[in-house]
Structure formats: C-alpha cells, structure tokens
Amino acid sequence: MQKKTVAFSKDASNLFFHILTRCNLSCSHCYINPDQHGNNTLSIDTIQRWLGLFAQKAFQTNLIFLGGEPTLHKELSAAVKHARRLEFHSITIDTNGFLFHDILEKITPADVDAISFSLDGATCATNDIIRGKGSYDAVVSGIHRAKKKGFVCSMIYTVSDKNLHELSRMPDLVASLDIDRFFIQVIGMRGKSAGTGKNTQVSKTLWLSVIPKVAETIAQTGVIVTYPKVFLDTADTFACAGIVADNYFVFPNGRVYRCPLCEDYPLHAFTIVNNKMVPAPPVNETHLFDLTIPEGCVMNKIIQPGNLDYLADGTPAHRIACCMLKQEIRSQP
Numbered sequence: 001m002q003k004k005t006v007a008f009s010k011d012a013s014n015l016f017f018h019i020l021t022r023c024n025l026s027c028s029h030c031y032i033n034p035d036q037h038g039n040n041t042l043s044i045d046t047i048q049r050w051l052g053l054f055a056q057k058a059f060q061t062n063l064i065f066l067g068g069e070p071t072l073h074k075e076l077s078a079a080v081k082h083a084r085r086l087e088f089h090s091i092t093i094d095t096n097g098f099l100f101h102d103i104l105e106k107i108t109p110a111d112v113d114a115i116s117f118s119l120d121g122a123t124c125a126t127n128d129i130i131r132g133k134g135s136y137d138a139v140v141s142g143i144h145r146a147k148k149k150g151f152v153c154s155m156i157y158t159v160s161d162k163n164l165h166e167l168s169r170m171p172d173l174v175a176s177l178d179i180d181r182f183f184i185q186v187i188g189m190r191g192k193s194a195g196t197g198k199n200t201q202v203s204k205t206l207w208l209s210v211i212p213k214v215a216e217t218i219a220q221t222g223v224i225v226t227y228p229k230v231f232l233d234t235a236d237t238f239a240c241a242g243i244v245a246d247n248y249f250v251f252p253n254g255r256v257y258r259c260p261l262c263e264d265y266p267l268h269a270f271t272i273v274n275n276k277m278v279p280a281p282p283v284n285e286t287h288l289f290d291l292t293i294p295e296g297c298v299m300n301k302i303i304q305p306g307n308l309d310y311l312a313d314g315t316p317a318h319r320i321a322c323c324m325l326k327q328e329i330r331s332q333p
C-alpha cells in the first residue's frame, strides 16, 4: 500500500468553475451561498471567455465543472468540449447524479477525465436525509449508466457526524458500483452548515480512528482514495495553499477565491470584470494567508474553531492543516 501526502505545487493548478449556482437539491451542507455567489447562470459565451483566462496554463490545470448542479446548464457539453480544445490537463464534472439534459448522450469518455458523483451515505436512508429524496437512487443509476458508456467515475463522500457511521460500509458499495476513484471530504462549517450554528464536524479521535482505515480498505481493491489530512502531525510543516499552490474557485457572479474557506465572505482575491481578472481591493483573502498562528490554518480558526483543542497552558493540542492538503492512498503498482 502506498500512502503519500499530495504536496502543493505552483506547477499544478486546480480550477473549480461554478458555472451556475442553481440546483434541484437542497443538501443540508451545501456550500453555495447565493448572497455571496449570486444566482445567475453563465452564458456559454462567458464560460468560454472565462476558461480563456486560464488557457495559458491549461496544460497544467485540472478543471472541475461545478454548480449548483452543472448538468442543469443546457450547454455544459459545449463548455466541456471547449475546455478539451484548450487542452486542460484534466476535466471533471461534479454531479449530484441527476445528469440533466442527457449529458451522457452529448459527451463521450474522450471529452472528460471523470464524472464525479456525490453520495453522503452507504444507504438510501442516510444519504437522502442529508442530500434529499431520490438522490441516492439518482447516483446509483447515474453511475451504472455512465460506466456502461465507458466513463471514468469517481465518488465524493462528505463526512459529518450524520454519516460517519456508514463510511465503513462504503468499500462494498464502491466495489459493487465499480468506482474508479474515491474522495473523502470533511464537512466545512460554511454555506448552509454555518447557518445552523451547530458543529457537525467529527472529532480528531473519531476522524483518525475511522477515515484512514476505511481509505486503506477501499484502496486494497485497486481504487485510488484521497482524503484531507486535517490534523497535522508534530513533524509536519504547515503550508497555506493560498501562498504555495495555484487554485482558483470561480463563481458565476465573477468572484474568484484562492481559499474555499473564505467563500462565505467578500474576501475573494480577484473579480472577473468585463472578462478580465482584476485583483480585489484590500482587505481580501491574500492578506490573511500570511498570518502565522500556532493553530495552523488561520481561516479554520476564524470560521470553524470547533475542531481546535487547547492544552491546560493555552497552547493548541494540534495544528489544523490547510483544507487543500490531501492524503492519497493506493495499492502498490
């Protein structure tokens, strides 16, 4: 088994492109915040122009189409094909499984590197409480249809205290659906989750006792598994992706963030104005990335301090890693 921390690099860029914020579901942990991200749908012309802003580095950029639900966009297929022409390093569509507008009929496996399905429970009961009625069946059916057509399919499972208990049942489901890649996410206290005022994140002890073990079990079947590091070990060095990596989170109202934890606030680093990316006035997120605190990630301390613990002398019991720092685990080649 090979386990590695995926190092940040300025030479590998990730572009998370929200082409609309509309969605047919209303998941309890949805990160979309219409007050901050707008509720418009980008025209295909605008999508193509905005993709063009990143075209120079397309060859080293992983592009992820997101929403809302991106398949609700009638011209997602045209957007995907345009991105392929621009030679993005990889292209992924993140979907809730409903696969609107016959998207599987309009693109081929050569157009995308993966279709990524979100599922937040091993059972219909748990998943549908979090994501909405019918969403479990939509994902299972969507994966079957996509696999039949030869698409690479990945799955994203966002862990909270509502579904941690079912993660250990995921290896069987992942195997039965023939998933190619499995991503475990940690729920963030932003978007709708922030609005509840209730912390649904799991404790360090629970996270460490469950996640690595399940990841290893799934990886043993040949599936590549990725999960966030979250808690740094004593010997680990802290690094902020806002400084040492090259990530962009683009929203249809023109906001461009470098850090996903900032997305609930008007702290975006750039704004796209007249199809040009211009730096946002101070104070923006880039002014926070340099702040050094003993707890590790500064935005984590500001928006979700519930995952921090302190010793009797007031020093942090552990440091929180950048939310973009991932562990990748795969069976040895």
Ligand code: SF4
Pocket: 023, 024, 025, 026, 027, 029, 030, 031, 032, 067, 068, 069, 096, 131
């Ligand atoms: S499917 Fe995604 S965009 Fe839609 S409500 Fe759920 S989390 Fe939000």
Ligand code: SF4
Pocket: 239, 240, 241, 242, 243, 258, 259, 260, 261, 289, 297, 298, 299, 300, 321, 322, 323, 324
């Ligand atoms: S999550 Fe924290 S460490 Fe990562 S980019 Fe944001 S502020 Fe920086």
